[in-house]
Amino acid sequence: MLSAILTMTILASLFGLLLGYAAVRFHIEGDPIADQIDQMLPQTQCGQCGHPGCRPYADAIARGEDEINKCAPGGHETIIALADLLGRDPIAMDEDIEIRPPSVAIIIEEDCIGCTLCIQACPVDAILGAAKQMHSVIESECTGCELCLPPCPVECIVMEPIEADIRSWSWPYPGDQPQLAQEETPVEAQA
Amino acid sequence: MSSQDDLDKLLTKLHNFHGGLHLPEHKQESLQHPIADAGLPQQLVIPLRQHIGRAAKATVKAGDKVLKGERIAEAEGAISAPVHAPTSGTVKAIEVHAIPHPAALPDTCIVIEPDGNDQWTEKPAAILDYLSASPDILLQRIHNSGIVGMGGAAFPSHAKLLYGLKRNLHTLIINGAECEPYITCDDILMQERADDIVTGIEIILHLLGLERCLIGIEDNKPDAIAAMQQAIKVTSLKRTRVIEIPTIYPSGGEKQLIQLMTGEEVPSDGLPADIGMVCHNVGTMAAVRDAVLDGRPLISRIVTISGEGISEPRNLHALIGTPISHLIQAAGGYTDKARQLVYGGPMMGISLPDDQVPLTKGGNCVLALSENEAPDPEKARACIRCGKCADVCPVKLLPQQLYWYSHAKDFDKVQDYNLFDCIECGCCTHVCPSNIQLVHYFRFAKTEIWKQEEEKRKADHARRRHEARTARLERIAAERKSRLRKKKEDLEQKKPAAGKADAGDPKKAAIEAAMKRVADKKKAAQEKQQ
Numbered sequence: 001m002l003s004a005i006l007t008m009t010i011l012a013s014l015f016g017l018l019l020g021y022a023a024v025r026f027h028i029e030g031d032p033i034a035d036q037i038d039q040m041l042p043q044t045q046c047g048q049c050g051h052p053g054c055r056p057y058a059d060a061i062a063r064g065e066d067e068i069n070k071c072a073p074g075g076h077e078t079i080i081a082l083a084d085l086l087g088r089d090p091i092a093m094d095e096d097i098e099i100r101p102p103s104v105a106i107i108i109e110e111d112c113i114g115c116t117l118c119i120q121a122c123p124v125d126a127i128l129g130a131a132k133q134m135h136s137v138i139e140s141e142c143t144g145c146e147l148c149l150p151p152c153p154v155e156c157i158v159m160e161p162i163e164a165d166i167r168s169w170s171w172p173y174p175g176d177q178p179q180l181a182q183e184e185t186p187v188e189a190q191a
Numbered sequence: 192m193s194s195q196d197d198l199d200k201l202l203t204k205l206h207n208f209h210g211g212l213h214l215p216e217h218k219q220e221s222l223q224h225p226i227a228d229a230g231l232p233q234q235l236v237i238p239l240r241q242h243i244g245r246a247a248k249a250t251v252k253a254g255d256k257v258l259k260g261e262r263i264a265e266a267e268g269a270i271s272a273p274v275h276a277p278t279s280g281t282v283k284a285i286e287v288h289a290i291p292h293p294a295a296l297p298d299t300c301i302v303i304e305p306d307g308n309d310q311w312t313e314k315p316a317a318i319l320d321y322l323s324a325s326p327d328i329l330l331q332r333i334h335n336s337g338i339v340g341m342g343g344a345a346f347p348s349h350a351k352l353l354y355g356l357k358r359n360l361h362t363l364i365i366n367g368a369e370c371e372p373y374i375t376c377d378d379i380l381m382q383e384r385a386d387d388i389v390t391g392i393e394i395i396l397h398l399l400g401l402e403r404c405l406i407g408i409e410d411n412k413p414d415a416i417a418a419m420q421q422a423i424k425v426t427s428l429k430r431t432r433v434i435e436i437p438t439i440y441p442s443g444g445e446k447q448l449i450q451l452m453t454g455e456e457v458p459s460d461g462l463p464a465d466i467g468m469v470c471h472n473v474g475t476m477a478a479v480r481d482a483v484l485d486g487r488p489l490i491s492r493i494v495t496i497s498g499e500g501i502s503e504p505r506n507l508h509a510l511i512g513t514p515i516s517h518l519i520q521a522a523g524g525y526t527d528k529a530r531q532l533v534y535g536g537p538m539m540g541i542s543l544p545d546d547q548v549p550l551t552k553g554g555n556c557v558l559a560l561s562e563n564e565a566p567d568p569e570k571a572r573a574c575i576r577c578g579k580c581a582d583v584c585p586v587k588l589l590p591q592q593l594y595w596y597s598h599a600k601d602f603d604k605v606q607d608y609n610l611f612d613c614i615e616c617g618c619c620t621h622v623c624p625s626n627i628q629l630v631h632y633f634r635f636a637k638t639e640i641w642k643q644e645e646e647k648r649k650a651d652h653a654r655r656r657h658e659a660r661t662a663r664l665e666r667i668a669a670e671r672k673s674r675l676r677k678k679k680e681d682l683e684q685k686k687p688a689a690g691k692a693d694a695g696d697p698k699k700a701a702i703e704a705a706m707k708r709v710a711d712k713k714k715a716a717q718e719k720q721q
Contacts, residue, residue, distance in 0.1 A: 126656075
């Protein structure tokens with residue numbers, strides 16, 4: 001009896017120590033789930049989800065504080081990928097969120113007064129310019145987040161949809177094939 | 192493998208690849224006439240992207256006069272090819288123009304109006320002693336001549352050769368199989384220019400430092416086989432063999448051809464170079480010969496014009512950039528039966544909405560098919576999982592599974608079934624009893640996966656930029672804070688140094704001193720009065 005209790009106590013304390021050591025030794029900074037979610041978000045930093053950027057939205061999803069259907073630039077594919085990752089059911093895009101075609105910001109250079117407000121708003125440093133000098137968008141860096149539109153006092157920034165050119169073209173989805181149940185004119189009827 | 196006997200054994204023992212199809216050949220129609228010249232069209236439209244890789248960069252501008260063979264666009268990056276003027280004339284414009292493309296999308300082209308003189312520019316000197324020339328000089332010549340694979344894929348040849356030089360190769364494979372129905376441009380080239388092809392092979396063998404060469408030709412081309420064998424006999428090539436392969440589609444796929452002739456399989460996701468081989472088309476060999484011995488860049492090619500919709504099906508020698516409409520006129524024009532235009536073969540080609548697109552370097556065939564030849568695809572029905580597609584797949588894939596996951600857009604799963612080993616030969620679509628356009632799904636899945644990879648790359652780039660910006664803003668804020676704190680601290684240090692709190696302010700002290708003086712004066716005045 002005594003030896004059994006003793007054995008169990010020793011074992012328990014041993015494993016306790018081991019777990020304690022492992023917790024310190026293999027400690028992970030930050031939230032790995034939030035990192036994985038962040039990897040799936042399109043990084044436009046547009047804030048349409050109601051969070052100030054992709055990382056805060058990823059953190060909110062990881063904490064379970066927000067739904068997975070708020071990323072407009074990511075679209076349906078992102079919802080499915082997130083549902084897959086988190087083991088949830090895919091849901092429809094949030095109704096309040098408007099999906100826009102992928103586009104880039106263009107500054108109408110004649111109208112620009114060089115106020116630098118858009119430069120401060122751009123989350124990816126895609127706008128070039130200095131005070132009282134004309135600004136310009138580096139198109140290859142622009143994520144199309146539209147964050148530069150509201151600060152502009154003269155409304156000289158427009159969003160231009162990215163046209164599908166020969167380089168970005170991909171084969172269209174051939175469409176849904178009919179399933180067996182939907183098939184019309186059964187063979188017996190014809191025979 | 193290295194002995195002479197081994198090589199001859201290949202002649203007697205043929206191997207096989209999985210699946211494949213026996214298709215109606217339709218080759219005789221276009222073989223009734225020798226190669227004819229297509230003539231000079233009113234206008235040449237030369238796309239800057241005629242090859243796999245990056246588009247060439249135009250080096251001329253609208254209004255420039257160009258001579259035949261002059262370089263009009265230079266290669267951009269390692270996998271690219273320059274473009275040359277097919278005839279002399281004036282550059283009318285550099286603009287977007289319809290090109291042969293599955294979605295009929297336009298791309299940047301150089302439009303040349305020929306002056307009719309067909310005047311050559313100064314050609315680079317012929318490398319007559321090519322068997323003692325250094326590989327670098329030959330490679331440079333091939334690159335500068337804008338040579339790309341002429342079997343249809345149009346991969347820049349110098350890039351393929353350069354890669355081959357870095358690998359341990361033992362065999363050059365020459366593709367004369369021409370397995371797709373209707374197409375006969377390689378067949379007729381081998382019949383008429385076998386010597387030139389063999390000279391090209393000599394050059395490439397020397398360039399790659401190889402001796403062993405296998406030329407694969409389908410057994411439905413006896414004249415071409417005879418011509419090639421004759422041409423090899425008169426050279427010093429000891430270890431080059433023509434191998435007659437069975438007529439089975441797609442024997443002309445490079446991996447299938449290698450398997451047929453040597454029994455070796457190119458590994459999944461690999462290249463022929465992984466098993467020590469490199470494969471080139473017979474047309475490319477002739478172009479290499481022209482570039483090295485004549486200094487002639489790739490400005491023309493042989494193209495098959497065929498189908499029931501063509502009056503006189505035949506092979507034409509045409510300048511790159513010639514409009515398809517001109518080629519069809521040169522082949523007697525359309526018949527009443529013409530219904531569908533196809534660029535390339537009937538199995539892997541793309542259908543064209545109209546004939547106002549130019550011939551490109553990889554364009555081996557233009558078909559005008561009748562309703563009989565290309566009936567409207569019947570409505571697709573559900574997959575019954577009969578497995579016929581898997582039986583005919585030359586790569587031993589499971590098309591029904593690939594279809595299943597492509598249809599469900601499950602791109603991870605579809606890659607587990609080796610989607611990227613699919614050569615898009617169309618055998619599975621051809622045999623499908625439910626008329627499912629299987630290859631269309633695979634192409635969709637492939638391009639969609641590339642698109643997602645590109646988006647992922649962009650997102651990572653944006654994340655890095657955003658993080659860099661956040662870090663910068665934080666650093667600036669921290670610096671400002673520390674500056675302010677330092678100022679504050681400096682001030683606090685100065686105060687005690689100047690003395691007590693009341694004596695700290697010199698102004699206050701001055702005022703107090705003045706008030707004291709006034710008070711003293713008043714006091715003195717009062718004392719005087721008293």
